Amino acid sequence: MKASAGGYARARDVRHALDLLAASDGMGRILAGGQSLVAAMNMRLSEGDMLVDISRIAGLSGVTDEGDVLRIGALTRHAEVGADPLIRAHIPLLAAAVDYIAHAAIRNRGTIGGALAHADPAAEFPACVLALGATLHAEGPDGTREIAAEDFFQDVFTTALAEDEILTGITIPKVEQGEAQVLEEVARRSGDYALTGMCLVKRGAGHRLTVFSVGPTPLLAQGAMTALDAGDIDGAVAALAEALDPPSDTQASAAYRKHLAEVLLRRAVARIGEQQV
């Protein structure tokens, strides 16, 4: 099918983009990589949008070292995240996630900010930033604010961003000495959205476990984390089974998703062990 857009404007900078959003009578829609939005427009899932194209705003792209954290601009493309030497060295989970996202041609255009703002429940980056305890940076008419990853993902395709706000970047703590990070997922074919996936991070402060494609938002599996901290893998599996109430859909049944979560948790724990020796 063919897309229908209400209008198009190319933003020069963040201020200009915010002004355009404000002038759009509630019909404004940020266009970043377009790899979810243009698909939705072509399918007529989204009609009459006043597109605010932010993809040329130079200051929103790239990775900077800020000491204990890396700042990743919202417009940094998936392929750039996967290849960036700072990210590969300091946030290996994020670099590893890129290989699971879509296909090369989509990774060349899609942006990390777009993936986070889109908040697909089966997407990898939202689960990664939740597992890593990232901070999301937004800018709106009243200035900038920071949103913890724990508070950002609210429902299917729904985030804490207000309609007149733009996600400008993400800051993520660098790995500590001895920290391990792994991503595990099962998809039917390479590049498909996950049927179930998870991120496991082991730091001095304890484990962080997030599971995706099992509910409306990525899930921080607190019970399983506590059990893993105590070295109780069976307990973690049991706690995770308790916490999950996944949907059944055309992709996978709820029972299959729960089964995958257990298998993936055991794999992730085994890989974390290997990484640490």
Place this chain on the structure above:
Amino acid sequence: MTAAFSDKVDIELTVNGEPVEGRVPAGQHLVDFLRQTLGLTGAHASCEHGVCGACTLRVDGQAVRGCLMLAAQADGAEVWTVEGLTEQGSSRDLQQAFVARNALQCGFCTPGMIVAAEDLLARGGVPSRAEIREHLSGNYCRCTGYEAIVDAVEDVAQARAGKGTA
């Protein structure tokens, strides 16, 4: 409509090395502009939601989905389609390998396959068969069963590495 937004957007870009100007509807994707306005029908519009790869183009040196990029976003871009690669002769060996290996039947997927494969070959070296499959995983072929396509790409990678500077 608010003054700042337009439902028609003026663009200037280069397509297959030639400068091109156009006035495009805000929601038109790049493949429709190439096919309907410029008559370049090599890249195909099929699923139009990013899944099949038939629309794969080279934009600013990288393979992208032509159906997921708006023509309005291509202002200033350098776009190559299979027609340009053919005319330029830069993919002749790959095209010949597709024929030699029977890597096409109906040919619908082929323009996208060529652009996607060139994206991988541009990295240099000889990718493994698994890497070739992975790189082409976003390009559907309903005819060949893929094996012959992987053969063709592998042949060309080996041949180019053999006579390249690497």
